[in-house]
Amino acid sequence: MLELYGCPASLLDDPGQITKILEEAAVVSKSKLLNLLVHPFAPHGVTAVGLLAESHISVHTWPEYGYAAVDLFTCGSDAKPDAGSAYLIQALQARRHSLSTARRGLAADAGWMNEPLTPLDIYRRSVTNVLYSKRSRFQEICIAEAGAYGKSLILDDQLQAASADEFLYHEALVHPAMIQLSSPRSVLILGGGDGGAAREALRWRSVRRVTMVEIDREVVEACREHLPEIHQGAFDDGRLEVVIDDALDFLKRTDQLWDVIVSDLPDPDDGAPWLKLFARGCFETVHGRLSGGGCFVMQAGPVSPVCTAPLAQIARDLRGAFPHAHFYTNFIPSFGIPLAFVLAADRPFPVHPNPEVVDRVIAERVSGRLRMFDGAAFLGFMQTPAYLREVVRGQGLDSPRVPAKPSLAETQPLMG
Secondary structure: OEEEEOOOHHHHOOHHHHHHHHHHHHHHOOOOEEEEEEEEOOOOOEEEEEEEOOOEEEEEEEHHHOEEEEEEEOOOOOOOHHHHHHHHHHHOOOOEEEEOOOOOHHHOOEEEEEEEEEOOEEEEEEEEEEEEEEEOOOOEEEEEEEHHHOEEEEEOOEEEEEOOOHHHHHHHHHHHHHOOOOOOOEEEEEEOOOOHHHHHHHOEOOOOEEEEEEOOHHHHHHHHHHOHHHHOOHHHOOOEEEEEOOHHHHHHHOOOOEEEEEEEOOOOOOOOHHHHHHOHHHHHHHHHOEEEEEEEEEEEEEOOOOOOHHHHHHHHHHHOOOOEEEEEEEEEHHHOEEEEEEEEEOOOOOOOOOHHHHHHHHHHHEOOOOOOOOHHHHHHHOOOOHHHHHHHOOOOOOOOOOOOOOOOOOOOOOOO
């Protein structure tokens, strides 16, 4: 933020010159100017506002006083606002100036991040010790200490995984699908750039190949280097193949089949470019990439009673692609809100699995210690809360009504 004094009145009153100066300031500050609006006032003064891909730049002039107020805000590690400010001081020929700087958002060494939970509620968390901050082609990437939950991955100011409690998410996402098969051998993960889902899939001794399709190479590279607490060496396992690609494009091109397909994507927020991966067309493509008896599982976004409409839509779309689906929830404290997960397959899911059988399967077929998932936890996942059953049947208060579907059938005990 610049206060410029002693500038030539003729310069401050010239819209053409102000336009050229702001255009050059964007170049000098390594920012991309998307649009520029310039308005001259009568009898004196000019206001110009430039929209930057990184934020914005503006100038307001008072020629009669030789004064100009300039704001230059950027985000990301590549932008150079200091260079832009220096150029503006020189180009506007200020005899003296006052410069104020403020570090905002996740690039600051310490501060607070306000993450919306609903349109009317936020989760405010401390963010300290930024280890990595960069704007990729797709998103703003930050790895930092996030409050009490430790080293975390944050994308576009939204927490994706925190080292202290990510196991509550990744174990809940992966193992309910894996245990549906007696010996899963192949797993496809859509998203999952932090490596946590791959880590859990690779625990299964029967698994021979895991393919992870992540659109953002820089997320994978940053997590591999800075979040070993989460991936725990999964990227070094020879069974894991990382494919940098759009997940839906990959699904449409490949002719490979997988026993388990895991959708580990950010929440299905309105307007998000990955919403296509939460729609019926994608679910039908996924269905066609499952081997006989295969299982699909996905993270389906927040599911507090006040924000269930997205899940209701997912339920309708899933029914168009899979004969059977089971919805369950888990609470991950660092997210501040319960999440929904969905299992989908061609056969019904046992809603009363035998915990002792599940524990025995885990002991025989899974390496390492699971911190959350066991027979009792799995039995709990299969007992869908009443309000959630109403939502997925189209009877939720904020969901459109659709004809109710038959309840999930009870089948023989899990794995005989």
